[in-house]
Amino acid sequence: MPKLIIDHIPVEVPAGTSVLEAAKSVGIWIPHFCYHPALGSVGACRLCAVKLLDGPVKGIQMSCMLPAQDGMVVSTTDPEALKMRSLVIEWLMTNHPHDCPVCDEGGECLLQDYTVAGGHGIRRFEGKKRTHVNQDLGPYIEHEMNRCIQCYRCVRFYQEFAGGSDFGVMGSARRVYYGRFEEGKLESPFSGNLVDICPTGVFTDKTARFRARYWDYEMAPSVCPHCSLGCNTVPAARYRELLKTIARENPAVNGPFLCDRGRFTNAPVNDPARPRVPLVDGKEVPWDAALDALMLRIAELAEVYGPGSLAVVGSLRLPLEGNLLLARLAELLGAGHLCYFADREEGERVAAAVSLLDGGKAASMADVRKADCVVILESDLRDEGPMMLLAVRQAWRSGAPVFLVGKHAPLEQARAVSIEAIELSIIEEVPLAIFARPVVICGTRNNAPAAIGLLARAEAGIACLLPGPNAAGAALLAQEHGAVTLEGAIASGNVKGIITVEADIPAALLDGVPFVVAADWLPTEAVRRAEIVLPTTAWVETDGTFVNFEGRAQRFRKAMAPGLPIRGLPARYHASPDKPSPFHPPRLHRSIPPGGNLRSAARIVADLIERCSGEAVADPFEGRWEPLRDLDPEGEGVRLGPG
Incomplete structure (x- = not known):
């Protein structure tokens, strides 16, 4: 590994590292425009000039184009280098507008x-x-x-x-x-x-x-x-x-x-049309009144239809915290059915895909970028995971052949990123055995559960694209708690009430269910049909955790306060009684902004648990989930498995 000195600091870097990257590794920032870590160097901007005082190369050089070598003595603050960079900025500014x-x-x-x-x-x-x-x-x-x-x-x-x-x-x-x-x-x-x-x-x-x-x-x-x-x-x-x-x-x-x-x-x-206030039978009510009405009607449901007539439904887009608490809530309510998937076949496909996470076969997008062979099986990546298509292109640029297998893997996706791909009808035609780092990318939308399960035998990394941001987390919880799909629960004939939390339920499954409660931030079909609506925060308005297709748990943080945007405020908020002004924010002082009386799905479920048990929820992460409690939102995440 080359050893050099940059601004009196000894530096040792891997062979092939540029002087610019070597300086960056010890906290020395050299100005640059054209260099980008993902794109490499072309020496177009001429701004990263440094002075080499000693070693195999001397004089003013462009640091992004110069590989680090033993014995180099580099100065980023030499007057000649500073003058060079100053002149580059000056001639760049000759045509730059004053805007x-x-x-x-x-x-x-x-x-x-x-x-x-x-x-x-x-x-x-x-x-x-x-x-x-x-x-x-x-x-x-x-x-x-x-x-x-x-x-x-x-x-x-x-x-x-x-x-x-x-x-x-x-x-x-x-x-x-x-x-x-x-x-x-x-x-x-x-x-x-x-x-x-x-x-x-x-x-x-x-x-x-x-x-x-x-x-x-x-x-x-x-x-x-x-x-x-x-x-x-x-x-x-x-x-x-x-x-x-x-x-x-x-x-x-x-x-x-x-x-x-x-x-x-x-x-x-x-969207100003988002659910913004709790509703009971279409009327706005305070939060406590909505939750009290919910508990009362659940009790009435059990009296009329008997125990086990309630289904509690989680979601593929509900953060992990909410899905974890739903299992506790279902048990306390005596719900007959805990569901994380609405559609039976979708639940089976995702379960088959998540079963492949064990044994080190799960491939990340980083693995795809480094693969020496890529197979896209029955999937259009433009729809199921666009960034995966960009990862496939990087593998192809490095020489990896790309195979499109099945009628649901159209050639147009390869053309969208200028990839030359080989079309095949079955995966057995792909010579996976001759490659050292092959990856099979499998779409779960068009593959049968049995076909997904057979990928466990493939001598390749497996990347199964799932139908939601937390589909893997929902499948792991469904496995842990023996949950059923809502379609299967309704087929049993005893579901008379549904509590759905950020779930996308087809209208056909809601037909004939007399009691529906919907907690969501999107105006879904369940929200439109619900007797009780509990408005939730979107993912940017709360903290939470998603588990991605490879089983990687990642924390996200609240980025904005919930509430109607200034541009989306109804007329009653814009104007004072004496002087209407349609473009002015509210003139009333309030602790909660208009439309901001929302709660996260996890908090709503926790409030219901407290009403049932009399105990506040301390933390949703217990048991096997405890390592996620202090997950760093700026880290790479933590890989989970089905066990």
């Missing part, structure tokens, strides 16, 4: 930071600035080409890393242009990463444009709930409105990137 006050990148702009840090504050250039015409790139990405510093990050990510073909670089010298041949929506399902990867304000989030500065946001480490992959995110909110979602790096899961579904699906959280 920091209106640029959405303000506060998180590398060019802004490095300009200030380099001491460049007076513009000597008095010529005419180069200008470009911007393009309409669709509903998500705002294009402002005049801010470009030609670092090539955007095109390197879009074309090389993500395999997109409808966006690129054109022109030469001062006429370099990054965009499309014609205006139109970017086609890549990962186009939103241009927002995060651009070091200036060329690409910004159009959905949050002009809404807030970086320092205005409420943010916290979180986990994406839109599929089972468990990608790490940072939701950014202001005034009780989720404005945008930023990718949060986790090398074991999503790396530094995020798919467009996870990044831009904010509307359900901000």
Whole structure:
């Protein structure tokens, strides 16, 4: 391993490490634009200049392009290096517009930071600035080409890393242009990463444009709930409105990137039509009245229909804390049925997939990126787990063949990321035995439970994509408590009441059930039919835990306060009696914001447990779940198994 000295600090790094990375490993930050850990180095920006004082190489060098070698003596503060970086910033700023006050990148702009840090504050250039015409790139990405510093990050990510073909670089010298041949929506399902990867304000989030500065946001480490992959995110909110979602790096899961579904699906959280107040028979009531009515009607249900006529239903999107407490509640209520899945076949498929977590066969997205053979079995990753498709592309770029097996594994998913894939009809045709690190990616939507179970015999890592962010956790609990599916419970003929907590229950299963209680933050069919509605917080409005497809438990934190967004307030909140003003926040002082009288699903279940037992719930994590009690929300998570 090479040993060198950087700013008088001895450093030892693995062979092949660049001087820039070596400096970063000991806390020395060298300014750079074009370098990115996921994209590597191209030496385009010329900002990472350092002075080599001694060793095999001497003089001013670009640290991102220079491998660390024995005997190097590097200075990042040498006057020549500082002057070089200052001049680079100056010529980058000759054409840059004076629009920091209106640029959405303000506060998180590398060019802004490095300009200030380099001491460049007076513009000597008095010529005419180069200008470009911007393009309409669709509903998500705002294009402002005049801010470009030609670092090539955007095109390197879009074309090389993500395999997109409808966006690129054109022109030469001062006429370099990054965009499309014609205006139109970017086609890549990962186009939103241009927002995060651009070091200036060329690409910004159009959905949050002009809404807030970086320092205005409420943010916290979180986990994406839109599929089972468990990608790490940072939701950014202001005034009780989720404005945008930023990718949060986790090398074991999503790396530094995020798919467009996870990044831009904010509307359900901000929907003014969300359940916001407790309802009993369609009338608003206080929380205590709603919970008292619930307990009374459960008692009446038992009197009329006998014991065991109640089903308590958890969910694939309900955080682990709520699902854990539901088992206690079902026992205290004397419920005849504890359910974590509504559909029988879906429950069987997920149970078969979770049984594969044991024995070290579960493959993470990091494993897929390093695989030397990838099989996609009966799955369209664009729908079941988009970031997994990006992981497959990285394996393919490293030389791994990609096999699409079955009629539900369309070739279009490979074309979406420019992968050359081989189509086969059955998995037995894949020569898995000749590879050292093969991975089979199995969709549970179109595979039968028996077919999923047979993958245990495959000499490969297995990644089974599940139908919800906490589907694995629900399956583990169903196994632990001997739970049944709601479909199976109703088929028994004695279910006359349902308490559903954030569960998506088909309308057909609700037909003929006289008593329904729904706790949810989405306006589901169960909420519309329920006699008692208990509004819950969304995942960004509470703390919780999801268990992803590989059995990795990950904690997320509350990022925003619940309540109606300022833009979604009904008219009665906007105006005072004497002077209507439709765009003004409420003039009444209150401890709870409008529409903010929500409780997390776990707290609602805990309140019901306390009413049944007379004892407060101290902690949902007991027994085998106790190691999750102090789970670090900024760590890589903890892998679980079915045992």
